[in-house]
Amino acid sequence: MFLETTPDTSNYMIAGYVISFLTMGIYVASLYIRNRNLRQDQQTLEDLDRTESKK
């Protein structure tokens, strides 16, 4: 009779969860950075627009 033991595949599980959180973290960071950069652009362009209007 065979006594099958469950294989130790925990390293793959850890790799899977690390990659999942890393990918989601990078995506959320990219959303934040793009938003911040666009806000800066918007501010600069609005300042320029105001200066142009005064002339």
Added chain:
Amino acid sequence: MQSKPIALTILDIVSVIVLGISTYLALVFAPTEAVMGDVQRVFYFHIGTAWLGLLGFIIAAIAGIAYLITKDLKWDRFEVAAVEVSTVFFFLTIVLGSIWAYPAWNTWWTWDPRLTTAAVTELIYIAYFMLRQGLDDPDKRARFGALYTLLGGISAPITFMVIRLFRTIHPVVIGNQSAAAQGGFSMSNDMKVAFFFALFAFTVIFVDLIWHRVRLGALQEQVEQLKLKLSN
């Protein structure tokens, strides 16, 4: 751009909480699968991201139809958001599947019908962003995007159905699977709790991310309009 709505802030908090609970259920609450061991636990995130990845591509196709009918750019923003978030989720699905495949199939990748259609789907939507960037006119870009997502959307049901229609190594957890499938398992009640909660958690996260991406698209449009105004 309007300030962040309170509902979105609440959704952000709920997303973090449900992600935490889902991780707990997958890593601690659900029992260890006897044949594959702990690697089976990636299945909960694998299915959670796959479900929304494919659903998002279909939502993008519907948004594309809505744009073609109404010519309202808000549908284009929604379509871009759905495609972007789904592409990220579906990338995760493929990577998690590959991690699970190695101990189960003894290979990271094989050109099985499911894996092939999944890879083609992901590439279709990566190409979507590359092609969109080549178009400067917002209307032309939106029209192109709508038609592209409409055609690309066909790949989502094909990817979903392929393991149910063809002989494949990829297991079907819900429904009848192919005789050639390897690595399948039947879910215990605790596994089902972790599984359905993961589907719910990723749905909440998906909605949250789409909302943020739509707002980003609106800001992008405002900046483009300001640039146009100043250049005239």
